[in-house]
Amino acid sequence: ELxxxxxxxxLSMQEGKNYTIYCxxxxxxxxxxxxxxDPGKSLESLFVLLSNGAxxxxxRLMASLDTKAxxxxxxITAAVHDxxxxxxxxxxxxxxxxxxxxxxxxxxxx
Amino acid sequence: xxxxxxxxxxxxxxxxxxxxxxCEQHMGxxxxxxxxxxxxxxxxxxxVYSYEKLSINESVPSRFxxxxxxxxLLNLHLHALQPEDSALYLCAxxxxxxxxxxxxxxxxxLTVV
Numbered sequence: 548e549l550x551x552x553x554x555x556x557x558l559s560m561q562e563g564k565n566y567t568i569y570c571x572x573x574x575x576x577x578x579x580x581x582x583x584x585d586p587g588k589s590l591e592s593l594f595v596l597l598s599n600g601a602x603x604x605x606x607r608l609m610a611s612l613d614t615k616a617x618x619x620x621x622x623i624t625a626a627v628h629d630x631x632x633x634x635x636x637x638x639x640x641x642x643x644x645x646x647x648x649x650x651x652x653x654x655x656x657x
Numbered sequence: 658x659x660x661x662x663x664x665x666x667x668x669x670x671x672x673x674x675x676x677x678x679x680c681e682q683h684m685g686x687x688x689x690x691x692x693x694x695x696x697x698x699x700x701x702x703x704x705v706y707s708y709e710k711l712s713i714n715e716s717v718p719s720r721f722x723x724x725x726x727x728x729x730l731l732n733l734h735l736h737a738l739q740p741e742d743s744a745l746y747l748c749a750x751x752x753x754x755x756x757x758x759x760x761x762x763x764x765x766x767l768t769v770v
Contacts, residue, residue, distance in 0.1 A: 590761040647699035
């Protein structure tokens, strides 16, 4: 079974600061996804990373994938309050199943 | 249509009740999924249907019974649930084998009393 670990589990950061969330997975997976979840809501797709070296950016968020290191990162630039949410990474195996990371609960403080 | 629609959005049921959760998509996706999510935890896979056939059952108790009547619909029948089954139930769909990830529905918030 593909195991996915995220860190940190909780992140409190000040507005305007930068930070990175890390996602490690245990076995080969060429497909890595990032989702955002607001309290009580469903999962919103942020990024789909399909190959080694892939980098995607949307606003203040940038995601990257290193398949050799089995590592994906979600970098937050100049955080704003609206980014407060829980962020999940998910790795996909060849059977098309998703395995979710533990999630990172992000709180941006004014 | 690029959505997965789940109904109802909220459900409160007693331990002796029988109820059903519904999920519908019209994106032509041939894989559909049920996930259970407890508060502050990642979603946990329950069932996978591929081309309307149950392909994965992650050791889910028999009080949860999935059904896929056609390629657009997915149901989850609930019977004799326990309070610990209270959770957010998420439906998702995808193209089997394609690299587009899952599209998630908005979920059903289930409370068992």
